Structures are given as C-alpha cells and as structure tokens.
Amino acid sequence: MTKATAKKKGGIGETVRTVVYAVLIALVIRTFAYEPFSIPSGSMIPTLLVGDYLFVSKYSYGYSRFSLPFSPPLFDGRVMGDGPERGDVAVFKLPTDNSTDYIKRVVGLPGDRIQVVDGILHINGEPVKREEVADQPDGATATLYRETLPNGVTHLIRERSDHQFYDNTPVYTVPEGHYFMMGDNRDSSQDSRALSRVGYVPYENFVGRAEFIFFSHDGSASLWEIWAWPASVRFGRLLDDVG
The missing domain is CATH 1.20.5 (Single alpha-helices involved in coiled-coils or other helix-helix interfaces)
Incomplete structure (x- = not known):
C-alpha cells in the first residue's frame, strides 16, 4: 500500500x-437537553405562530420514556425533575394516543378546579384577571387580552368572542398527577377542555418546556424559491423567549 x-x-x-x-x-x-419543535397550527396564537421553530428543554421536568426517541417503554413515571408550573408553555404527548406532540399552556395543577365562564378562565372558583390590550392589530378578527394567572404569570390570549363552544364549561377537577392545558388562541384550540380528545395530561406525558424561538417564517416562500426566503423570515421573532 x-x-x-x-x-x-x-x-x-x-x-x-x-x-x-x-x-x-x-x-x-x-x-x-434540547429538542427542536415546529408549530403547525394556530392554537397558541398570539404567543406562537404557524412557522415558528423553537427549542424545548428536556431537563426542565425531568425524564420519562416520552423524553426518549420513539418513547420506548423502558420505565414508568419520571426521574430527576420538578413538575410544570402554572403558565409554562409545554410540549406533551397526547394522552389518548401517547404519540402525537401537542403544545399548550399549563393553567391547571393537580387538585385544581378549572372552569370557563363567559370566556373568562376561573381557577378554584376565582376569575383570572383579563385586560383588553389597548392597541389591537389592524383588521383583527379577534380581540387580544392580557391574562394574569394566580402566580403572577402574564401572557396574551386571543378571543373571537365570549360565546364560542368552550367559553362556558363545566367544572373540571384536575386529578392528582395530571395537569390542565389550554391554548392561548382560546376559541381555536383543542385542549384539556375536550376530555375525549385531550383531557387531563399525566405528568409522565410531558416532553419539555418551550424556551425560545430559533427560527420563524411566514410560509410565503416555497422551498425552491430561494430568492424569496429572506422576505419570508420573521426576523423580529428570532431568539424570542416563549412565555
């Protein structure tokens, strides 16, 4: 050689x-450590938009089998972690199939009583503070509100009206070891209010907490339209914290 x-x-x-x-x-x-996720639907508008790409911290809630690729049933429960906090935006496996990824906001903790009355979220019998945002987007078909949860976490929500399907609900009592999740686009979100589809989310099903957006585009440029890529990027959203 x-x-x-x-x-x-x-x-x-x-x-x-x-x-x-x-x-x-x-x-x-x-x-x-971190896993990338993309946003395919508008259920978390205005916090997250279709075309956002974000990193989820896997270590925030510890590790379960759903933290691992393909979710192998190597062990039950979670290890090395703390439970989600109210107001966290989190990715979880849909409880009804344990394979589909959903992303919503934690509004109910184990033992909480959750209800929506005339569009306003109630936690343990108390209405959550909701204030209309002064500067609404031009041509908006819905209203933006700033919601303040009992632990002081504030975030924006979007409501088409206070008379949609899930704007008046029964009282949901969150079981131990489970969490109640809602989308910020309240009238266009399939979440824990739909018990037969999503329902209460077991702690084990959490994948991680959404941390920050690393890329975002508005979908106006096709993959082959290289010359149009720069105009489709939402530069103002890059590296934004998710909260």
Missing part, C-alpha cells in the same frame, strides 16, 4: 469517525 493510499484511507476513516461522533452528540443533546 502506498503512502498516498494509506493517507486517503486514513482521511476517509477520520471523516467517518467525525460524522459518527457528531451524530452521537446530537442524539445526546436531543434526548437530554
């Missing part, structure tokens, strides 16, 4: 090792 051939084989081997190491590191980061 000539020196040139040996050098070439050595170079190929080094490249393969580098690629393997990079893949392994990426898998470790995705499994134990």
